[in-house]
Amino acid sequence: MNSMLKSDTMNSMLATGPGQTAGPVPQGINRPGRIGGWCYDHRRIVLAAWIIGLLALFGAASGLGPHFRDNFGGVGQAQQVQDILHEQFPSRSGDSARVVFHSPGPIDAATDRITEALNGIRPLPAVVSVSPPIRADDGHTAFATIQFDAVSADLAKPEVQRVIDTARSYAQPDLDVALGGQPISVAVKPKPGPSEAIGIGAAILIMLVAFGSVVAMGLPILVALVGVGVGYAVVALVSHLLTEPSFGPALMAMIGLGVGIDYALFIVTRYRQGLTDGLDPRAALLHAMATAGRAVLFAGTTVLISLCGLFLVGQQFLDGLAAGTILAVLTVLAATITLLPALLGFAGHTIDRWRVPGPLRSATTGAERGLWWQWSRVVQQRPVLCGSAALLALLVLAVPTFAMRLAFSDSGNDPAELTTRQAYDLLSDAYGPGFNGPLVLVAELPGAASDHAVLTAFEQRLATVPGIARAAATLYNASGDAAVLTVYPTSDPQSADTAALVERLRNSVVPQATTGTDVRILVGGQTAAGIDESAHLGTRLPWVIGLVILLSFVLLMAVFRSIAIPLKAAAMNLLSIGAAYGAIVAVYQWGWLSMIFGVTRTGPIDPWIPLMMFTITFGLSMDYEVFLLSRIQEEWRRRQDNSAAVAHGIAATGRIITAAAAIMVCVFGSFVIDDPLRTLNVFGLGLAVAILVDATVVRMILAPAIMQLLGRANWWLPRWLDRITPHLAIETDDAQFG
Known part of the structure; x- marks a missing residue:
């Protein structure tokens, strides 16, 4: 009983800072500190539970195997056509593929070989029929249509692979054989690039500079990797229940690594400062979890809320993507709240062991009157000029957004070594590009x-x-x-x-x-189905944006007791996402800077990307918004001086937000430079630009300028609205982000 009272007293004391009176801490708000303390005290049990859970989930996932399906259709007139085919033409209700033959000499010389190949394909499982070959006018190319007995999402990969292997076994030095079409894409996927490894490597370098310690750097990386590993196993299991696209795991890894490293970074930073302030390791851990841990928990909740907006669309593949990403965030959040405290218990004072030479100042160094404080004062002295310049820059970046065209990209964007891309090019050259999408x-x-x-x-x-x-x-x-x-x-x-x-x-x-x-x-047909799906997703995008903004507005209003702050946050997040949309349109649709980004063929933006980008970017941007504003609010309550509160908040959070954002930009950017999938290239660039803009132009220029101009109006909330709005709180102390 005495130990419990001491723990409660310590948690209450740690929720206050210098100059603040210790008071009762709401039970829900103090929960991360209690959980962290328990995990610290029972660290061996927690570590063993995570290891056993990870092995068990991977064993189950390996035993069942993943069941990822690229099923993007199901709306509009194209779906009606599919239903009629299923009823009136059962043999034509499945999807079709094309096998293309090309010879440098006359294709007629290979007639017997082509006939043997088609005869070898006809009796294979899942194949309904194979059409006679159609010769091109160039005299060097012919193709035949393979009709499958099911749509691409329902075809078994081994059966499709057998068709591919059979067809390509008839290739000779003077006869090229390639296969294309949506069914072939079920089995043919590009090899994953080293994107995750590049992102992790960049994160290691950034945290070595920020922390100056190998141990302090390694803990966030380890926690994020464990969280992503568990998340992948869970997503693989869920893929048997939901329609999870084949690129879902890569997307999950992208988001999970970004948020996992960031969340652990904030807590480790706060823990190290507690040690520097003279606390013992357990007290420092309780301090970190009761302050930064609560902020992380709240920030993670905003990400989850924004991702839930995807369920409004009513499409199975987006439900699967949303569920997979939500599970990824949940697992890394769980690892941050439970596994990280246990690991910090093992680390203790050795968190700063194995220091590297020449890093920036320690995370425990005070930020008052430092570089970020001086920068904030520069902006606050010229709020109209700085704010106008930042706003103009964001609007210019967002201009290409109005030219965005939504459509599913075709196989012409596949890597050149894939048979789907080879078949696409052969058909385009001999018959015309439209033969790739009848x-x-x-x-x-x-x-x-x-x-x-x-x-x-x-x-x-x-x-x-x-x-x-x-x-x-x-x-x-x-x-x-x-x-x-x-x-x-x-x-x-x-x-x-x-x-x-x-x-x-x-x-x-x-x-x-x-x-x-x-x-x-x-x-x-498949092409028309993609067009219908693009139109459907385009009409749902405003609804998703509206709901997510409304929910975040209410949440921020309840936390910060203000009308202006949630309005400002919504507007600035829209500007960030607008700049990100503009960037992907300029690069991948218009072809700007194509040599830098390796864009070999311009095209439209896949319609699911803006939806996913908005929900994820909005959630991640709200993370930084919460970390910054919670510190500003604390200073405002203490000093009642808006200008000083803004400057102190920028100074206290500037370096840690910059480091966190740099990690996210590197993780997301790694999918741009070294991933073979165009969709992940587009998605990675959009997220990287959004986070970069949000952490620099928005947080460090536009936000302080607007808050300086608004003055005390930042903290105004009508009394009647204050009475009916529930009270939420994110308790912080003076040194949380120092």
């Missing part, structure tokens, strides 16, 4: 003889429609009341011209051909 048109014919005449006239009309390269022969079902047509556009699947062709067919050509008849013609 449109599938389905006609419903009630049965009248005149309906067949309408369809015949429609087929003839297709030959004159701009943007159509070729239309294959129409196929009827057994009862003659439905037909399917395959149309090849002149433009590639991700092109705006292809999207315009789909719109022209649906809104003009089809209505003109079927007006006054009972014939119903729908436009679908």
